[in-house]
Amino acid sequence: MSASTQRPWTPEEFEAQLRDKGTAYHIHHPFNVMLNTGKATREQIQGWVANRYYYQIIIPQKDGAVLSNCPDREVRREWIQRILDHDGHGDDPGGIEAWLRLGQAVGLSREEIVDQRHVIPAVRFACDAYLNFCRQRPWQESVCSSLTELFAPIIHKQRLANWPEHYPWIESDGLQYFRNRVTQARRDVEQGLAVTLAYFDTRPQQEKALDILKFKLDILWSMNDAMALRYGLEGGPK
Numbered sequence: 001m002s003a004s005t006q007r008p009w010t011p012e013e014f015e016a017q018l019r020d021k022g023t024a025y026h027i028h029h030p031f032n033v034m035l036n037t038g039k040a041t042r043e044q045i046q047g048w049v050a051n052r053y054y055y056q057i058i059i060p061q062k063d064g065a066v067l068s069n070c071p072d073r074e075v076r077r078e079w080i081q082r083i084l085d086h087d088g089h090g091d092d093p094g095g096i097e098a099w100l101r102l103g104q105a106v107g108l109s110r111e112e113i114v115d116q117r118h119v120i121p122a123v124r125f126a127c128d129a130y131l132n133f134c135r136q137r138p139w140q141e142s143v144c145s146s147l148t149e150l151f152a153p154i155i156h157k158q159r160l161a162n163w164p165e166h167y168p169w170i171e172s173d174g175l176q177y178f179r180n181r182v183t184q185a186r187r188d189v190e191q192g193l194a195v196t197l198a199y200f201d202t203r204p205q206q207e208k209a210l211d212i213l214k215f216k217l218d219i220l221w222s223m224n225d226a227m228a229l230r231y232g233l234e235g236g237p238k
């Protein structure tokens with residue numbers, strides 16, 4: 001039976017299908033496994049932090065794109081929080097600043113992170129693909145593409161659990177970004193899931209949502225591929 005004639009999945013089934021995609025999350029990428037099992041060198045950690053900075057600065061830009069495409073005031077009222085989380089507001093310096101502190105804690109200068117001298121072209125292309133997708137697609141599709149965050153609390157918790165043990169030279173304050181994200185990501189996912197489960201309501205639409213999530217998983221995966229190529233893997237290429 002083709003997808004077009006099949007009954008839609010129930011919200012529970014659909015959510016389970018989305019969660020199943022977690023097998024392709026970058027938590028399983030050899031470069032991330034190396035980082036989170038204590039096998040990375042100082043240079044590899046620095047390379048990861050400097051490159052991931054580019055993802056960090058793209059995120060609020062893509063959230064601005066979602067806002068600009070969304071005519072629903074109720075959604076915008078919640079979504080705008082994501083920009084505040086990353087850019088900061090009032091006394092809260094925000095996630096990008098927290099990332100810069102992480103960079104300094106791993107031994108990078110603020111300047112060399114901000115001027116993006118370490119950002120690998122393929123990492124830039126991958127992040128830009130995410131931004132361009134969110135600029136061009138209906139806002140609900142962009143919301144769906146944010147759902148890799150379903151799997152993010154685990155990866156942040158893994159870092160918080162393993163880095164202090166394996167990399168005691170990184171000051172604990174530097175890990176604040178990850179602490180903040182555990183709760184922020186859970187809240188983001190609640191909103192993102194509600195929109196996605198409501199909007200993609202036929203089987204072909206639901207299948208499309210799975211493809212969108214895979215596209216985003218591929219962005220994160222290819223960033224890791226690029227970093228593995230540049231900085232190497234423990235024990236050589238895999």
Ligand SMILES: O=C(O)c1cc(C(=O)O)c2c(n1)C(=O)C(=O)c1cc(C(=O)O)[nH]c1-2
Nearest residue numbers: 059145146147148149150151152155156181
């Ligand atoms: O460290 C990670 O592995 C990781 C992954 C992801 C993700 O799954 O997209 C995000 C983040 N971190 C993150 O910190 C973050 O703020 C974030 C926002 C988004 C998004 O797509 O809107 N993803 C992620």
